[in-house]
Amino acid sequence: MKIQLLSLLLLFTLRPVTCHAQSIARDWNELLLKAIRNDLARPTVHARNLFHLSAAQYDAWAAYESGATPYFLGQTHRGFHIAFEGAQVPDGMSKREAQEIALSMAYYRLLKHRFERSPALAHIEFPARVLLRTVYADTDYTQSTNYLTSPADLGNYIAEQIIAFGLMDGSNEASDYLCRFYEPTNNPMYPDGNGSSNISDPNRWQPLAFDEFVGQSGISEGPGTPKFVGAEWGQVAPFALDESTLSIKRRDGHDYLLHLDPGPPTYLELSPDRPSLQDYQWGFGLVAQWSSHHDPADSVRWDISPNAIGNIPLDQLPKSPSDYPQFYDFENGGDISTGYTTNPSTGQPYPTQTVLRADYTRVLAEFWADGPDSETPPGHWHVLLNYVTDHDKFERLYQGQGTTMDALEWNIKSYFALSGALHDAAIAAWGAKGYYDYIRPISAIRSMAERGQSTDPNAPHYHPAGLPLIPGQVELITADDPLNAYGHLENKIKIRAWKVPGRYYESSDTATHVDWIEATRWQPYQRPTFVTPPFAGYVSGHSTFSRAAAEMLSLLTGSEYFPGGVGEFLAAQNNFLVFETGPSEDITLQWARYQDASDQCSLSRIWGGIHPPVDDIAGRLMGYEIGHQAFALAEKYFNGTIPPSEQSHDIPRFVYGPNPVSSTNPKLTITLTQPDDLPKTVSLYDSSGQLVLRQTEHYVQEIVLNTVGLKKGVYLLTLETKVYNDRLKLIVTP
Numbered sequence: 017m018k019i020q021l022l023s024l025l026l027l028f029t030l031r032p033v034t035c036h037a038q039s040i041a042r043d044w045n046e047l048l049l050k051a052i053r054n055d056l057a058r059p060t061v062h063a064r065n066l067f068h069l070s071a072a073q074y075d076a077w078a079a080y081e082s083g084a085t086p087y088f089l090g091q092t093h094r095g096f097h098i099a100f101e102g103a104q105v106p107d108g109m110s111k112r113e114a115q116e117i118a119l120s121m122a123y124y125r126l127l128k129h130r131f132e133r134s135p136a137l138a139h140i141e142f143p144a145r146v147l148l149r150t151v152y153a154d155t156d157y158t159q160s161t162n163y164l165t166s167p168a169d170l171g172n173y174i175a176e177q178i179i180a181f182g183l184m185d186g187s188n189e190a191s192d193y194l195c196r197f198y199e200p201t202n203n204p205m206y207p208d209g210n211g212s213s214n215i216s217d218p219n220r221w222q223p224l225a226f227d228e229f230v231g232q233s234g235i236s237e238g239p240g241t242p243k244f245v246g247a248e249w250g251q252v253a254p255f256a257l258d259e260s261t262l263s264i265k266r267r268d269g270h271d272y273l274l275h276l277d278p279g280p281p282t283y284l285e286l287s288p289d290r291p292s293l294q295d296y297q298w299g300f301g302l303v304a305q306w307s308s309h310h311d312p313a314d315s316v317r318w319d320i321s322p323n324a325i326g327n328i329p330l331d332q333l334p335k336s337p338s339d340y341p342q343f344y345d346f347e348n349g350g351d352i353s354t355g356y357t358t359n360p361s362t363g364q365p366y367p368t369q370t371v372l373r374a375d376y377t378r379v380l381a382e383f384w385a386d387g388p389d390s391e392t393p394p395g396h397w398h399v400l401l402n403y404v405t406d407h408d409k410f411e412r413l414y415q416g417q418g419t420t421m422d423a424l425e426w427n428i429k430s431y432f433a434l435s436g437a438l439h440d441a442a443i444a445a446w447g448a449k450g451y452y453d454y455i456r457p458i459s460a461i462r463s464m465a466e467r468g469q470s471t472d473p474n475a476p477h478y479h480p481a482g483l484p485l486i487p488g489q490v491e492l493i494t495a496d497d498p499l500n501a502y503g504h505l506e507n508k509i510k511i512r513a514w515k516v517p518g519r520y521y522e523s524s525d526t527a528t529h530v531d532w533i534e535a536t537r538w539q540p541y542q543r544p545t546f547v548t549p550p551f552a553g554y555v556s557g558h559s560t561f562s563r564a565a566a567e568m569l570s571l572l573t574g575s576e577y578f579p580g581g582v583g584e585f586l587a588a589q590n591n592f593l594v595f596e597t598g599p600s601e602d603i604t605l606q607w608a609r610y611q612d613a614s615d616q617c618s619l620s621r622i623w624g625g626i627h628p629p630v631d632d633i634a635g636r637l638m639g640y641e642i643g644h645q646a647f648a649l650a651e652k653y654f655n656g657t658i659p660p661s662e663q664s665h666d667i668p669r670f671v672y673g674p675n676p677v678s679s680t681n682p683k684l685t686i687t688l689t690q691p692d693d694l695p696k697t698v699s700l701y702d703s704s705g706q707l708v709l710r711q712t713e714h715y716v717q718e719i720v721l722n723t724v725g726l727k728k729g730v731y732l733l734t735l736e737t738k739v740y741n742d743r744l745k746l747i748v749t750p
Contacts, residue, residue: 018725021145028368038093039117039427040120040151040424041073044069044120046254047127047144048066048395049398050136051067051139053136054140054233055131055134055138055239057549058246059442060252061193061245063435063441063442063561064187064252064439065674066125066398066435066438066439067438068130068178069126069127069130069435070215070435071087071088071178071649072087073137073432074128074369075089075122076118076119076122076432077115077428078278079102079117080103080105080115081116083088084653084654084655085421085653085657086100086653086656088174088177089174091319093181094184094185094343094690096185099336103118103170104148111136112169112605113304115746116151116424117171118167119171119428120148120151120177121148121152121167124145127144128144129175129480131557133192141332143543148379149274149649156431159172159306160176167599170521170584173238181253183693185693186248186523186619186692188248188715193245196715198248198450200222200223200453201221201453202215202303203427204223204224205225205460206457207224207539209453210468210534210536211461212459212462212466215463218463219283219284219454220454220455221455221551221553221658222456223241223244223458223550224458226242228544228549229546230519231546242550243550244450244606246446246449247449247450247453247551248272249447250274250447250545251691252448254275254439254443255435255437255649256440256649257645261641269667271448272451273691274444274634275449276444277448278328278448278554278634278638281554281631281633281634282295282296284338284464285481286480286481287480295337295340297470297484298340299340299488299630300457300460300464301346301483301490301624302628303457304451304513304535305489307540307623308489309373309531310514311376311530312372313374313529313530317372318350318370318371318373318376319368319374320605320613321367321374322359322524322605322606322607323367324353324368325353325612326355326356327356328351328615334633337630341629341635341660344629350619351619353615355706359581361421362580362581363578366608369603369606371599372599372601375603375726376603377623378541378595379592379598379605380619380620381541381542381595382593383605384396384558384624385542385624393438393439393558393561393617394435394441394561395521397561397565397744398431398435400565400583401431404569404583405426407648409580412426413573414429414574415573416574416576418544428601429654433646433650435569436565436649436650437568437642437643438561440490441557442557442561444560444638444642445555445557445560448638449555449557453551453552454553454630456552456626457548458540461538462535463536464481464535465482465508467510468483469484470483470484470485488512489512490508490535492508493507493508493509493534494506494659497510497525498522499532508535509534510533510535511533512530512532512533513530513533514530515528515531515533515537519544519553520535530708535591539625541624543623549624553626554631555634555638556618556631556634556635557698558617558618558627559621559627561644562614562618562639563614563618563636566613566614567610567611567642567647569610570611571644572647579745585604586602587602588602589601589602593733610657615636617714618632640716669688670689670740671689672684673685675747676747676749679750681721682722682724685720686698686718686719687718688719695712696712696714696716696737697712698713698721698736699711699734699736700726700732703730721745728750730746731748732745
């Protein structure tokens with residue numbers, strides 16, 4: 017089995033690695049990454065875990081720094097206020113000692129809470145105790161009342177308050193993050209079978225059913241149909257996203273919160289002259305085409321060094337789907353990147369590195385995957401941050417300027433800022449995923465193939481919403497075709513694509529990686545027990561996470577380039593791939609700039625069969641905005657310049673109307689703009705203070721009060737939870 021695909025291999029084989037002295041903040045970060053590797057594959061949940069735990073560390077550090085503003089302590093988020101009057105370093109203890117005790121206690125308590133029902137707990141509980149004991153002997157100490165004078169109490173207090181906040185931040189943590197109202201439109205597909213299982217809407221996400229679903233780190237979830245992970249994640253309290261980026265959209269009777277709404281993806285429409293139909297067919301057709309690039313036997317070789325790959329300016333990203341054919345190479349793979357003439361660190365050209373395209377595409381698909389053996393994309397970018405920090409050419413300079421930070425300050429600040437960006441990326445990307453609920457390639461390609469071919473109206477099996485025919489890639493099965501050995505597939509669609517190892521394909525060579533198969537049996541380059549992440553496609557989480565992180569690292573370090581002008585990862589011959597044996601020779605992934613790593617990650621998801629281009633580009637553009645917005649806010653916390661208006665992310669908690677209500681329009685609707693997990697009691701009092709109406713709601717997005725029978729007058733309406741109490745005036749007219 018591949019050795020901890022991302023963190024451990026990155027830690028030991030990303031070159032060169034000459035570590036600076038480690039801080040205890042780094043040790044806790046590594047332990048969290050270990051927990052994520054051994055938990056279920058939930059990118060949204062782990063982006064939130066990384067942010068909340070990084071914020072806990074940051075607050076414990078900032079509480080003793082006169083120039084910094086804590087994020088949680090003394091602040092209000094989503095109506096949840098955490099009291100804090102300042103902390104004092106105890107006599108006989110240094111400031112550093114107080115910070116390390118407080119941050120370690122906070123991290124320990126919150127880490128155990130977040131993974132208490134996870135299989136990861138068995139992997140981290142003992143090492144967490146050992147790590148805590150390096151700064152504080154009593155790992156069972158839970159007091160928090162003296163948080164102003166005791167660092168241990170302060171750490172416990174921070175953890176207690178973040179735990180309480182997390183139970184009302186819109187994530188539904190108390191119910192293990194399950195969706196409250198989302199329901200899939202389509203019936204499940206059995207990917208080992210043939211066809212789409214009669215998909216009803218080819219523009220909406222389709223669940224997959226398994227005899228055994230194996231998620232991250234080889235954790236088997238047994239037979240069944242994995243539920244959509246994070247369909248309502250747009251409702252979670254963000255870091256830097258605010259009302260200026262927020263849209264509220266309604267579908268299927270429920271409201272979805274979208275930040276940086278990318279607009280709709282391309283849709284399959286039955287009219288053959290509709291551009292959206294053609295864009296849909298082109299995009300998913302490209303995914304099918306690129307799945308034929310995974311065969312080393314085709315002998316195609318590419319230079320994958322920064323000499324030939326990378327360096328795409330933001331303004332050269334496509335503006336609309338009609339621009340995609342000029343950006344992506346449909347036939348051969350890749351994009352318009354031109355590479356770099358010289359390494360800015362050395363002044364010399366980057367050495368060429370010519371490898372088999374099939375090795376490159378397969379390594380990319382597995383290196384950036386969020387399936388088995390991954391920290392998920394948010395954790396992966398923490399690993400890359402740690403790699404940068406450890407590089408012998410890296411200096412811990414904030415934005416590349418000023419004096420060198422000590423390891424603790426750099427780790428604290430960089431984890432906080434990066435995690436904030438990644439948390440916002442999850443909220444924005446999954447807000448779009450939930451609302452647009454867009455189809456994955458396995459369902460789109462199979463359902464088009466079921467309809468037929470869309471190229472020639474005079475040829476057999478024609479349908480305008482079918483698969484376009486491409487000679488040598490997508491063709492009709494003829495009577496004498498080896499695939500038609502049993503005489504039942506004539507005029508069906510066949511496709512030249514990657515085959516799942518160990519699976520039987522009619523009349524195909526079991527030794528080949530890529531071959532002709534029935535198009536209705538197409539699968540992405542993934543494990544057959546995983547196939548595709550259990551959530552909708554649009555927008556690509558990988559593209560959003562990666563571009564947000566790349567922008568953040570560029571801003572934090574003051575350079576767009578990896579230290580020394582290149583970041584590297586070695587995938588050893590026949591000792592890296594999991595889905596099949598490979599690569600056939602050593603190859604080294606290389607990136608000049610952080611953005612190049614992000615762009616490579618985006619392409620990996622197309623080669624992996626997980627996303628079409630429309631998912632990718634929207635995610636890249638969102639990620640760019642998120643990275644810059646998160647850095648601007650993080651910097652204000654570092655500098656202690658947070659204005660009061662920004663401390664609470666003061667989005668109105670709800671909107672309501674009509675006001676006044678009347679006998680002809682008696683229903684008052686209260687719509688929550690920031691849904692939370694708190695039970696709510698709505699009460700209505702008349703002018704004399706008498707209670708005239710009361711109702712209690714649990715998780716809702718709208719509360720409707722029927723005022724029929726109320727007398728004309730002015731009423732006081734209260735909306736109460738254990739965290740906040742809002743009041744408004746309601747007028748009743750005849």
